[in-house]
Amino acid sequence: MYPEAYIQYLVQFHGYRDFFECHEILEEHWKEKETRNRDKYWVGLIQVAVGLYHHRRENWRGARKTFQNARSIIQENKTSLQQLGLDTSQFIQLIDERISDLLLHKVYTDMNLPITDTALIEQCRQECEANQVTWLADSDLDDPYIVHRHILRDRTSVTKERLHQKLLREQKKLSRS
Known part of the structure; x- marks a missing residue:
């Protein structure tokens, strides 16, 4: 339902x-x-x-x-x-x-x-x-992972994707030049 x-x-x-x-x-x-x-x-x-x-x-x-x-x-x-x-x-x-x-x-x-x-x-x-x-x-206010998760989480995949998108944008700019 x-x-x-x-x-x-x-x-x-x-x-x-x-x-x-x-x-x-x-x-x-x-x-x-x-x-x-x-x-x-x-x-x-x-x-x-x-x-x-x-x-x-x-x-x-x-x-x-x-x-x-x-x-x-x-x-x-x-x-x-x-x-x-x-x-x-x-x-x-x-x-x-x-x-x-x-x-x-x-x-x-x-x-x-x-x-x-x-x-x-x-x-x-x-x-x-x-x-x-x-x-x-x-x-559980003593659990830092629950309280501060946005800081403590693994951001490797996000960082890689942002770098990839940045490279794509740069390549696009270069191809237009």
């Missing part, structure tokens, strides 16, 4: 609390469609995860801006998000509370998405159990 990427997003969100991975999973899913046909509500969910990632790292401004953008997208896409088993009114309230906390520089606390579909919750719980992860676990 739900896309597998969404299930994996929820498992990462509520089990591993790996918000960077949440972003990666849904961005890949979102990009499967052509640009003009992409569903914006996925971006709202991505931005909630990114906002939490920033908040956990005490990037107050980045987190606040990201949550403000997420709120706008979620407000505009309530029906689609309700079809994903989310209580959008409660979701917007949670985001508003988070934005207020960020303005006051309150310490990070975990957020649970307001899932209304009990079968979806059970499916995610079973997925967590199969992976020996606790559903609704607290974030």
Whole structure:
């Protein structure tokens, strides 16, 4: 009933609390469609995860801006998000509370998405159990890989691809000369 990427997003969100991975999973899913046909509500969910990632790292401004953008997208896409088993009114309230906390520089606390579909919750719980992860676990704030993943991840393939694209652009310029 739900896309597998969404299930994996929820498992990462509520089990591993790996918000960077949440972003990666849904961005890949979102990009499967052509640009003009992409569903914006996925971006709202991505931005909630990114906002939490920033908040956990005490990037107050980045987190606040990201949550403000997420709120706008979620407000505009309530029906689609309700079809994903989310209580959008409660979701917007949670985001508003988070934005207020960020303005006051309150310490990070975990957020649970307001899932209304009990079968979806059970499916995610079973997925967590199969992976020996606790559903609704607290974030491990002592795990640098979870907290600072964007800095600590292996970027070899990204660096190689950027260099390759740069060389292609340079070759293109030379061929035009």
